[in-house]
Amino acid sequence: MARKNIEMDPATKQFNEGLEFINRHPMFAPLASHAQFVRKEGNLCPDQGWAVVTKNGQIHIHPKKRATSQEWIYILAHCLLHLGFGHFQEKERQDLWNTACDSFVAKFLWDMKLGKPPAEMDSGIDYSVKSEEELYRIFLENGVPSGLTILGTAGQGYSDMHLRSPQSHWDRKVDWPDCFGKGLAMAVSSAVKVTAGYEAFLGAEKEALTQAQKAKNWFMNSYPLLGALAADFKIIEDPLLCQRLSISIAAVDVEMKEIYMNPAAGLDEQENRFVMAHEILHVGLRHHARAEGRDPYLWNVACDYVINHWLMEMGLGAFPRVGGLFDPELKGLSAETIYDRIVTDIRLYRKLATFRGVGLGDIMEPQTPDWWNRKDGASLDEFYRSALSQGLVYHEEQNRGLLPAGLVEEIKALAQPPIAWDVELAKWFDHYFSPIEKIRTYARVSRRQSSTPDIPRPRWIPNAGDEEGRTFGVVLDTSGSMDSKLLAKALGAIASYSISRDVPLVRVLFCDAAVYDQGYMAPEDIADRVAVKGRGGTVIQPAIDLLETAEDFPRKGPLLIITDGYCDRLTIRREHAYILPKGQHLPFVPRGKVFRI
Template sequence: MAKPKSRELDPATKAYSEGLQYICKHPMFAPLAYHARFVRQEGNLCPEKGWAVTTSHGHIHVHPKRRGLPEEWIYILAHGLLHLGFGHFRAVERQDLWNAACDSFIAKFLYDMKLGQPPAEMDGRVEIAAKSEEELYRSFMERGLPASFHNLGTAGHGFQDMILNPRSSGPSYWNNTDVNWQDCLGKGLTLAVTSAVNVTAGYEEYLGANPDVLTPAMKARNWFISSYPLMGAMAADFKIIEDPALCNRLSISVAAVDAEAKEIYMNPAAGLDEQECRFVLAHEFLHVGLRHHARAEGRDPYLWNVACDYVINQWLMEMGLGAFPRIGGLHDPDMKGLSAESIYDRIVTDMRLYRKVATFRGVGLGDILPPRVPDWWDRNDGLTLDEFYRNCLSQGLDYHYEQNRGLLPAGLVEEIRALSQPPILWDVELAKWFDHYFSPVEKVRTYSRISRRQSSTPDIPRPRWVPDSGDEDGRTFGVVLDTSGSMDTKLLGKALGAIASYSMSRDVPLVRVIFCDAAIYDQGYLAPEVIADRVSVKGRGGTILQPAIDLLEHAEDFPKSGPLLIITDGDCDRLRIHREHAFLIPKGQHLPFVPKGKVFRMD
């Protein structure tokens, strides 16, 4: 006996079945779909050129022969269920305008939700200013129905897709008049939020995704989201890319982070287990959260990356977070407790050695990928994203302590707290430097210069308050101004203006000024008022600052206790300075040597 041929579904039925199956599995629409009844048979209430209509009994009548994509049926069925869930079935004066108002709100809701695909003849995108269906209905009653709101329903042009109190076409138990549809929608919203959290944490697959086995990197990421609040927000926002071909093309041996694209690259060929992936992911999260991508400020990018790696790896080992990778990483117990800036100043003294060490990306390559646009972090998008990263760590730190997740290294806590505070402006720091060296001049009473006599007692001489004689002796400092061609003229003007202003406010009578490029131009002592007025800058050649510093340190007419203020763009050799000093350099630049004084980076 011949075997009967298996009946295959026709394309129209197959697409409809796939869309219905998706809606029944969707956590938001599952409670509504469970109580609704879908009618797809000849002679139902759907118009000939429509897709579907919904009745107040909880029935959705679907066109039995309409061909469409599964995404289109998802949109149509969700539209009908939302009519029930939003409680749109009510008797009003103009039923057609009320139906149009409800269709408009559902179309806006589904467009924002990005669910399904509206058919070609339906307008899926609509802009509405009303806050509710009732407000939009009143607007239609007063002004009429605009043309852009005509094709938003699922019943086709000229028909309403909501049928109020239709005649029963079957047994009474088919009429779901006792169902609380709004309550079903509320349960669906709760399930949708729960499902979103579970998908993010890795407890369930995203609806429509292929169920694959989670990799160690994904398990580690899910662990941060569910169990480690300090970096949970960072983990939820970053995408893990595990493509060995892409990693090889980018020369990533283990891992690297792209803070601009919010992506972390993990090379599966490294063979890390879950504990090692936790360590590496935490390493990359801290790179981004602590703004290492923006704190280089003119330093060598690779050596700065190396310095940050030493700090982060030491913290992670103290925290016991994951396992130090077997393939290696940067760790030196002698650098424990040092900041990244201090470690950088140490390793630049032996660049030949430290250029041979390997980050998680490889030898000579930093695992902080550079931005595609050099000044991206100074633009609006970059500033917004940078603020988001800082907030992730600062809020995560609060949650970490609230949930008693364990002690953290003091240096890490200090850096996170510092990120939540606005940075001190360079001119404020410069003012503090002036306050340290030039305290207010003491004033004394003297009768040698009698003040004006009071009219009530003209015979009584009264003393006057004057600065104490001799207090201004030695009250000066030296300024070495780099006038090479690489110096920005705006920077020179801004620096000299600040110096003149602070000198006058702190009663500094004279300032020793030296211009220096390839030669020395000694300007002698200048009053702050002269500096603030106009100074003719000489030079604009090369950069050799050491002769000017030697001249000031050995000048007989310059006090031995007078500090030095050096204004340069950093394009100079190592300097030998034996007295108190400070540097004024442009923001984003860095000195190629290790200064012992303060460094103020100007905006």
């Protein structure tokens, strides 16, 4: 037979709410934890009273009195303050001493605005005394004013302090004033935290800040380098969501402006600062957009090593005890250099764990792969760069601490406007094809000057033989997925720069599923209409092998590969570069210079 639910009577419910508040209040919690609350028939409380307190810390409450929770808060606090203030002293006039102590406690609670006194105990308190002793001497000399005889919790005519406790197993030797002193210290500390927003006001519905939210507030208030970026991101602390997304500690979603912090990781505030700074730096340093064809996870691992080294040097927070990537041997290396080392042993580094987990990058992949090509994506990128640059300026102006030189260098580099792809391509030509030295010769004289027609003038011509070997190979992806506009722009730029750098001939190969060798072509012919062959599948490796083994192609001639990125793994043994559409990546290919149209 099922048991019926027994509803709590309203009087008991109100008392329990008041007692729970006292137990949670920082000032009264140490006193309440050592006291015993007795609310049963036959206790020491008089019939007309509310409660009395004994010397050993027992508080006897009337079992049938009805009061609101605020009134019970006032009554219980009154009794506990008798213990905390050390009022249990034997005096010549014990009744006057009890009244003096009641008056002093009532004034204290009135100033605290704690609880609400019952109607029969509510009396105007318009005096100011330094101590109970002074008030006791006044009562001895002048008597007790009528309005102060109703301030005790035992009722008028009764004492609410019992010096002699009844015989009971409850007999503790407690330093009550010391407990009250600890409570006062806790109350002051709690008041500061409530004012700062780190802790909820007692009894309020507002939730206290979590460790991650405290870390975010610290960045906004005390660390200008990352404060602007931290303010723009939303902190998500949902353990179920983190479990569904396989986030063991933290991750960042650049597109959604969200940082996921898994509360199940159990990080303290200092560890939260470290992890949050780590995720913010991923965004500020544009690691999501700088992969440029690299494997996303391995690139994430390389960036993690760099960021964690910087954060350790800066002394920002504490390295999490639950995980993270740190290797002293990689100190001072760039993310690109570390990535090049990682790809030589992919099996080992595939087993490493970022803050998201093993084999997963803590930079969340965007829901729309080409989101940064849209207008809002471009504005986000500009915001991240400007926020980090301004933060660096504020950080240095306010002398907030030393920063690693590598981090400062990267932030300043991000502040510079991006270089156009054709300008970068021109620099590539300058690197491989420096201007040909010119000499003066009389073999082919220049025009004579009108003022001295009898004097021949030498002409400046390129030094004979310097043009030999000034060539390079162009591998053109002519598969069906290749954009014709990309081909036109790339070939036009190649022809223009080849002519200006005195490149006489260019070796051109078309390739889709097969290789079509066009042989050497003059730059002027490349700029003209070219009959592109192919438009089938994409196989680039045979074209590269042909150029590298061709006897009529210079051994040090560089390669320029024009593709849309949809190709297999490549093996290239000479200097090379790629021309790619924006937003496309080259999976599993050797690292080379990339120009994005």
